[in-house]
Amino acid sequence: MTFLNQLTELAPAELAARLDEFAVSARDDRDGSGYLDAQRALYLLSVARWQPAWESIVPSADETDVVVASLRLSRSWHQAETDRVLGAMELPSIGEFGEWLDDRCRAHASGPQHPLFDFLENQATEEQLREFVFQETPFDVHFGDLVAALIPGVYGAAKLELAHNFWDEMGNGDIARTHRQLRLDMMSAVGIDTDAHVSGLDRFWVEELELANMYLGSSTDRTLMAQGLGMLLATEHVVPGRIDRQIKGWLRVGYGLEQLEYLTEHVTVDVAHAAGWLNEVIKPTLAAHPECLPDIVAGVERRLAGSLRVCDVALKTLTSVA
Structure with a gap:
């Protein structure tokens, strides 16, 4: 059962x-x-x-x-x-936050320099690449809803940035290019059931469920909203380089760019979102509500630590069946 x-x-x-x-x-x-x-x-x-x-x-x-x-x-x-x-860190000051974020995300072990991404780019079989995409499903298929859940009660430039991010998730009005649909199309192309986010529950690594639950909880529970903002900020900073290496792996095993549009879309769009999220959402929030700093930092740190746990278990699990 x-x-x-x-x-x-x-x-x-x-x-x-x-x-x-x-x-x-x-x-x-x-x-x-x-x-x-x-x-x-x-x-x-x-x-x-x-x-x-x-x-x-x-x-x-x-x-x-x-x-x-x-x-x-x-x-x-x-x-x-x-x-x-x-409990294990010293908080940056609000004035230092932008520089701290760049340094933290660039140097963090979960970034594209993690051995997992070298493996995916240069060695992984089609089945191993497929398993990694499958495992990332619980977070990926809900991203548009996560952004939408953060929009109520936020106004001014922050709301516009959130809306812009959401509009990109909605394919800028093209149903076929909504990011969820592109994700489902890629899943179909590589042989993953499009209802895997539910039907595949018992196969998901606990580390992937943790990562999804970080976002699902922080986007819907307003007491955790500042953490959700920090998590999304970290996501936009670290994802593009990691995805680029996955694309190279899929091309190596014979897939074409037309089957990987979900991935190629995020190589470029997330770079723009990273700057907008920092300047239009995070910095104004910190200026108006400096008491949010610990939770925003916690969101960044939890996202990076959770991603590292995923990378570590992915490398160990995928290579054990190589």
């Missing part, structure tokens, strides 16, 4: 009780078996709430007890992770 089936068979009160059990594992037992179930539950319930009630993959996701328990689970995990990253 799949984890999704297990979850949907529970009555709302039973599901809420299970989520409270998962909250303990998410906070206190990162290496325990309950931690993976906690991440799977967080992810499924977040996805279920993106959907209209009549299409929800977890029919009880919007029941009051389940909503409250899932919020407790989410906040328990996010707080533990925030304490972990902030």
